[in-house]
Structures are given as C-alpha cells and as structure tokens.
Ligand SMILES: [Zn+2]
C-alpha cells in the first residue's frame with residue numbers, strides 16, 4: 360500500500376478512541392491513592408473524550424494502591440468507567456511480591472498488564488532512557504530479541520496477566536534485528552493467542568529514541584491475522600500524558616482496518632466497535 364493510499368485512508372477516518380488501558384497515577388514512586396492523586400486523571404479523561412480508563416501502576420508500587428479510593432473515585436465520576444489494574448513485570452527483586460499481591464487481590468482487579476523491563480542485568484531496566492541502552496552495546500541484537508520474546512512468553516504463561524504491554528519494547532533504543540521481525544515474534548504471538556490474551560497498541564514509543572509506536576507494523580499485521588485483541592494505551596506517567604497522541608493512533612488503527620478495541624471488567628474482556 361503506497362503512502363498516498365494510506366494518506367487517503369487517514370483523512371477519511373474519524374475514529375474517536377475512548378479507552379486508555381496503561382496509566383501510572385503513582386508515576387515512578389509509591390504514592391498512596393487519594394482523591395487528590397486520582398481525580399486529575401478522571402478530569403483529563405473527560406476532557407479528552409475518554410470514557411474507560413485503567414490504572415496500571417507498576418507492581419513494585421502496589422503498596423500505594425487503594426481499592427477503597429478507587430471506589431470513591433468511581434462514585435465521584437459516574438460517567439467514567441475506572442478500572443483497577445496493575446502492570447506486572449519481571450523485576451528480579453520485586454516481582455515475586457508483585458505476583459503474590461496480584462494473586463491476593465485478583466478478584467478486585469479488573470485488568471493486569473504483563474511487561475518485560477529486565478534482561479540479564481538485575482538492577483537496571485533495559486528500557487530506561489538513556490542508561491538502559493548500555494546493555495545493548497556489542498551484543499548480538501537478534502539473540503537479544505529472541506531472549507526478550509522468550510521472557511514475554513514466560514510472563515504470559517504466569518496466568519496472571521490479561522494483556523501484554525509494549526510488546527516490542529526491546530526496540531526502544533533503536534536496535535533492530537537482522538532477522539525479519541515476524542520470524543522472531545511469530546511464536547510469541549501464537550502463544551498469546553492460545554492463552555486468549557490481548558496486546559496493547561501503545562503510543563509510548565513515539566516518546567522514546569526509537570520514535571515508533573509499540574508494536575511495529577509487521578507485528579500488528581501478524582496479530583490481526585492471528586485474531587489477537589487490542590487495547591489502546593498511552594503508558595502515561597502523568598495525567599497530562601493520558602491519551603497522548605491518540606488521534607494519530609486512531610489514524611494508524613484505521614490504516615490497518617482495526618475497528619474494535621477491547622476493555623476489561625474483572626478480567627472479562629469485551630470487544631467494542633470504534
Ligand atoms: Zn512498562
């Protein structure tokens with residue numbers, strides 16, 4: 360498909376995305392959930408025309424999450440669907456406690472994201488910018504991709520996640536494999552499909568050195584072929600980032616013919632038409 364055809368389709372689209380399923384009210388530290396912390400997110404959602412948002416703070420900050428405060432927020436904002444979620448990752452130090460917390464609170468959670476933020480280096484997230492890029496120096500990038508996707512399959516296999524976050528995060532610093540990406544990711548997509556998990560369409564990569572949304576075009580094509588469901592996501596770490604670049608994401612989805620997104624309530628997935 361040539362760029363002119365895509366441009367025609369882009370101008371023809373009028374999608375209004377309505378859900379953001381990757382947000383971090385606590386940012387990068389433990390902050391107790393309060394109405395003061397959370398209400399600005401509800402206000403931002405309303406201002407953007409979003410009607411369904413999931414809070415998915417990192418599992419290492421689970422001590423800040425309060426289901427009672429989420430209930431109060433829902434009462435104060437009855438026009439919004441506000442989902443209790445969390446982002447579980449593979450932190451070699453913290454994620455054991457995170458998994459236990461998720462198991463304990465599974466019935467109160469609507470949605471769990473699964474993420475890979477760590478490769479071999481136990482005290483450095485590979486996706487931190489710019490420090491994480493040092494792990495890629497003088498490395499076999501294809502082998503790192505294969506290792507990364509193996510870890511994605513591991514977190515998908517825990518049975519504790521509903522959706523995989525930023526599926527090709529490994530590209531964050533701009534390192535590209537020599538092998539065709541489809542051959543590296545296909546097994547992982549099959550694995551996700553068999554477990555009936557969703558993946559997110561995230562705008563966060565547009566804010567990173569790679570300057571490309573997650574996941575890349577080829578992965579989206581394969582996911583569509585395999586019948587994998589999508590959420591929409593900003594990975595906002597501030598309420599000002601909620602729904603970041605969603606109009607461009609909507610155009611991108613239209614160019615792939617994606618007309619449905621999924622939302623979650625108590626881990627039950629519903630597909631909604633755009
Ligand atoms: Zn993440």
Ligand SMILES: [Zn+2]
Pocket residue numbers: 381383446594
């Ligand atoms: Zn995140």
